[in-house]
Amino acid sequence: MLYRTRQFWQVVGRRRTDSDLELAESVLTPAEYDLFQQMSRSDQAHSIRVLRFLLEKGQHQPDLLKAALLHDVGKSIFPLHIWERVIIVLSKAIIPKKVSVWGSSPMDEDQGFMCWRRGFIVSEQHPEWGAQMAAEASVSALTRTLIRYHHVALPVGREVDQSLEERLLRALQAADEES
Numbered sequence: 001m002l003y004r005t006r007q008f009w010q011v012v013g014r015r016r017t018d019s020d021l022e023l024a025e026s027v028l029t030p031a032e033y034d035l036f037q038q039m040s041r042s043d044q045a046h047s048i049r050v051l052r053f054l055l056e057k058g059q060h061q062p063d064l065l066k067a068a069l070l071h072d073v074g075k076s077i078f079p080l081h082i083w084e085r086v087i088i089v090l091s092k093a094i095i096p097k098k099v100s101v102w103g104s105s106p107m108d109e110d111q112g113f114m115c116w117r118r119g120f121i122v123s124e125q126h127p128e129w130g131a132q133m134a135a136e137a138s139v140s141a142l143t144r145t146l147i148r149y150h151h152v153a154l155p156v157g158r159e160v161d162q163s164l165e166e167r168l169l170r171a172l173q174a175a176d177e178e179s
Contacts, residue, residue, distance in 0.1 A: 020048040027051065027065045031137040036069055038076040038133075047072060049179035054171060064168045066139065067146035068175060074130030074147075075122055078107070084119035091120070100124065127151050146172050 024044075025033055036044065051068040059065070080088075091099045102117045103124025115121070131148035139147075145165060150172050162170070 020045070023051065024048065024069050027062075027069060032066060032070065032134075032139055035073050035133060035137050035139075039073055040076065040079050043072045043075055046179060050172070050175045053175040053179050057171070057175075059171055059175075061168060063140055063142040063146060064171060066143045067150070067168075067172055070130065070134060070139070070143070071147050071150045071172065071176065072126060072130065073133055074126030074128065077126075077129050077133075078118060078122045080119055080122055084122075088119050088123045092123075142168070145169075150176060 024036055024047075028036055036047070039047065047069045050071070051065060054064060054068050088099070099120055102120040103122075105117055105121060107115060107118065107121050127148050127150055131144045134144045134147055142165065146169055149169055152169075154166065154170060154173070
């Protein structure tokens with residue numbers, strides 16, 4: 001919960017700067033940068049923090065760096081208010097199974113933005129939406145995979161003989177958690 005409190009204050013506090021945008025532009029192709037620009041400013045700032053964390057850890061694999069910047073792009077389809085994010089975080093801590101159930105439902109097209117499950121749906125489904133958006137922008141298959149699975153829990157104790165994909169996914173998840 002301390003992590004989530006820190007993350008909340010990062011969302012409220014630090015915004016992205018011109019140098020952050022220049023860094024993102026140096027990593028992404030023009031089509032990928034267009035995706036990045038669709039994200040909310042707070043999601044952009046978070047993604048820049050994820051990227052900087054990876055760079056500080058010596059990570060330079062291009063697909064990983066692109067995924068750091070684009071992993072939450074699916075949230076741009078239905079941007080969330082800060083109060084919705086708070087409810088999601090608290091609910092995940094208190095009733096995580098319900099959050100998964102509520103989030104796995106399709107968005108009620110009749111209610112759309114008024115659907116009470118909207119925040120849970122975005123939280124649970126944004127990785128898949130983001131991977132689809134990335135595919136439409138011709139993002140590499142590996143970057144799309146990292147975006148699609150950045151919230152999937154990986155098996156513990158498999159630090160030896162991991163595939164490149166699994167190593168990169170673990171690095172992305174660690175950076176996302178710390179940022």
